[in-house]
Amino acid sequence: MFSGIRAVLFDLDGTLIDSAPDLGGAADAMRTLRGLPSLPLDRYRPMAGAGARGMLGVAFGITPDHADFAALREEFFQGYERRMTSSTAVFEGVPQLVAEIVGRGLNWGVVTNKSMRFTGPLTQAMPLFATAGAIVGGDSTPFSKPHPEPLLEAARRLELAPADCLYVGDDERDMAAGRAAGMPTVAATYGYLGGTPDIDHWQPDxxxxxxxxxxxxxK
Incomplete structure (x- = not known):
């Protein structure tokens, strides 16, 4: 039980929204375009929180140090941009959760590593985010999670001390960023989790x- 919390900050993909169908679909379309067989969504889903790195890793088995990664990443970005609200949905229970947070007089916001190129249009297209007091993307500050700066920026926008904010996410970097920012953390184990996680190792509160x-x- 947490007391004294004045705002709840959330990761986006895998915590508030299930974007795996569109992320995985964009990567899988790149496979089929090249004559490769389609992969099931279950292959993509665990790595959806890792964005292009995760999706291209599943689709083509490549890492960011591969010579073709930058070109494939931009191709993926363009494909995802065309479809990013096609099959993405809010997780069951999230609208009620947000309504209750607002009803209790608490602030809430989003801190994601997804760049504002996608975060802005996506959150503007979904009614859920109309009451969010802060939306911080992966390029809203010079750093991304697990660095604490994006979380600290959200707290500044809400005009709150970091300790007054709770951070909820589905990845180890979320817990690391929260700890570094001085915020209590909650692991959303219904999310993507990055494959085969050891959540105890994440040390969520x-x-x-x-x-x-x-x-x-x-409370």
Whole structure:
């Protein structure tokens, strides 16, 4: 149970929204364009939180140090941009969670490593985010998670001390960023998790297996 919390900050992909169908679909379309067989969504889903790096790793088995990575990444970005709201949906329970947070007089916001090229249009297209007090993307500051600066920027925008904010995410870097920012952290174990995680190693202050469980942790 957390007390004294005045705002809840969330990661985006895998925590508030299920964007894996569109992320995976964009990468899989690149495979089929090249005559490769389609892969099932279940192959892409665990790595959806890693964005282009995760999707291209699944689709083509390449890493960012590969000579073709930059070109493939931009191709992926363009493909994702064309479809990023086609099949993306808010996780079950998230609208009720956000409504209850607002109803309790708390602020809320988003801190994601997704660049504002995608985060801006995506959040503007989804009614859920109309009440968000801060939306910080991966390029909103000079750093991205696990660096604490994006979380600190969100706290500044909300005019709150970091310790007044709770951070919820589905990746180890989310917990690391929260700790470094001086915020209590909650691991969303219903999210993508990055493959085969050891959540105990992440050292979250708490964990939830569904969005609405978060309400039980907020006094």
């Amino acid at each position: 708490a964990r939830i297996s569904s969005p609405l469980e978060l309400l039980l942790l907020l």
